[in-house]
Amino acid sequence: MPKLSEIILNNGIILNVQNTEKIAVIKELAQKLIEQNLISDTEEFFSAILRRENLESTGIGQGVAIPHARTSAIKNIVIVFGRSQTGVDFSSLDGQPSHLIFLIAAPENMKTEYIMTLARLSRLLRKSEVRNALMAAQTSNDVIEIIRQYE
Amino acid sequence: MHKILVYFEPRTKIDRLSEFTMSLARQYHSQILALTVIKPPSAQKRNKVEEERAWKRLYEFEEDAFQYGIKISLLLEELETINQKTLTGKIIDIASVYRVDLLILSNNAKINLKKLANSVTMPTIIIPYKNLNEHNERKG
Numbered sequence: 001m002p003k004l005s006e007i008i009l010n011n012g013i014i015l016n017v018q019n020t021e022k023i024a025v026i027k028e029l030a031q032k033l034i035e036q037n038l039i040s041d042t043e044e045f046f047s048a049i050l051r052r053e054n055l056e057s058t059g060i061g062q063g064v065a066i067p068h069a070r071t072s073a074i075k076n077i078v079i080v081f082g083r084s085q086t087g088v089d090f091s092s093l094d095g096q097p098s099h100l101i102f103l104i105a106a107p108e109n110m111k112t113e114y115i116m117t118l119a120r121l122s123r124l125l126r127k128s129e130v131r132n133a134l135m136a137a138q139t140s141n142d143v144i145e146i147i148r149q150y151e
Numbered sequence: 152m153h154k155i156l157v158y159f160e161p162r163t164k165i166d167r168l169s170e171f172t173m174s175l176a177r178q179y180h181s182q183i184l185a186l187t188v189i190k191p192p193s194a195q196k197r198n199k200v201e202e203e204r205a206w207k208r209l210y211e212f213e214e215d216a217f218q219y220g221i222k223i224s225l226l227l228e229e230l231e232t233i234n235q236k237t238l239t240g241k242i243i244d245i246a247s248v249y250r251v252d253l254l255i256l257s258n259n260a261k262i263n264l265k266k267l268a269n270s271v272t273m274p275t276i277i278i279p280y281k282n283l284n285e286h287n288e289r290k291g
Contacts (some may be wrong), residue, residue: 055217057224093184093224093249115214119206122227123199 001113004079004120005148011036012080013140017101023050025088026067029103032080045073045105059090064125065098070106070114077106077113079121081143083134100125100134124150152179156251158186158242160260161205168257168278169212173219182222184249185212188241191229235263243270
């Protein structure tokens with residue numbers, strides 16, 4: 001099982017997301033995967049992500065959202081990360097906007113790894129010191145180092 | 152029936168609970184709130200493993216709901232001390248805060264069923280975690 005710090009893309013970190021609306025933010029993050037040719041079928045990828053967003057609140061509270069999908073449009077499990085100073089409404093049950101947004105994409109056949117990645121990341125992000133450190137991170141390397149340190 | 156709160160414990164078997172809840176949610180086009188409760192980091196040494204197990208169980212449940220096209224939200228709550236009294240109180244509180252229309256849990260949940268029955272304000276369904284036939288076969 002790969003570590004979170006190994007599957008978060010160094011070139012997939014946006015320290016100041018430009019958009020403020022949920023779907024637009026997800027597309028902004030997904031663009032990082034497209035730029036790196038990690039998605040074979042963009043339409044299928046967005047469809048998988050958005051289908052889930054329509055059914056679930058991927059905002060897990062405490063300013064964190066983890067939009068996620070399993071799709072045949074990707075070959076390996078990856079994480080891209082975006083940070084929003086203003087916050088984005090991910091319909092979290094606690095009513096708080098999400099500032100730390102982790103997009104997880106996994107192939108259809110990696111269900112176990114996908115579930116474990118979601119579980120590990122969710123656990124990690126419940127720690128206030130991790131959230132605070134991620135909010136203060138200055139570079140992409142800082143983000144990866146924080147994840148590595150706490151996982 | 153808009154909202155169904157389903158409670159389960161991270162370590163227990165939930166096949167029947169899951170099957171029943173999904174079936175009801177599909178029938179009534181309900182949203183599911185899936186709840187599990189763990190101790191806070193300060194209260195247990197193996198919190199990392201416990202918490203990951205809890206999240207894993209929640210996301211497995213979510214994945215099943217997603218396959219059926221059911222709306223779902225996940226809730227992981229913490230309790231300093233987990234016993235029948237505190238756990239029962241927490242479930243009642245959550246059900247009330249989120250104004251759920253139905254509460255579903257299994258009879259293997261470590262709760263005080265009498266207190267629950269006397270305190271809940273919404274219909275509640277208790278699912279036997281064992282199939283009755285299985286139970287009789289073992290007895291016989």
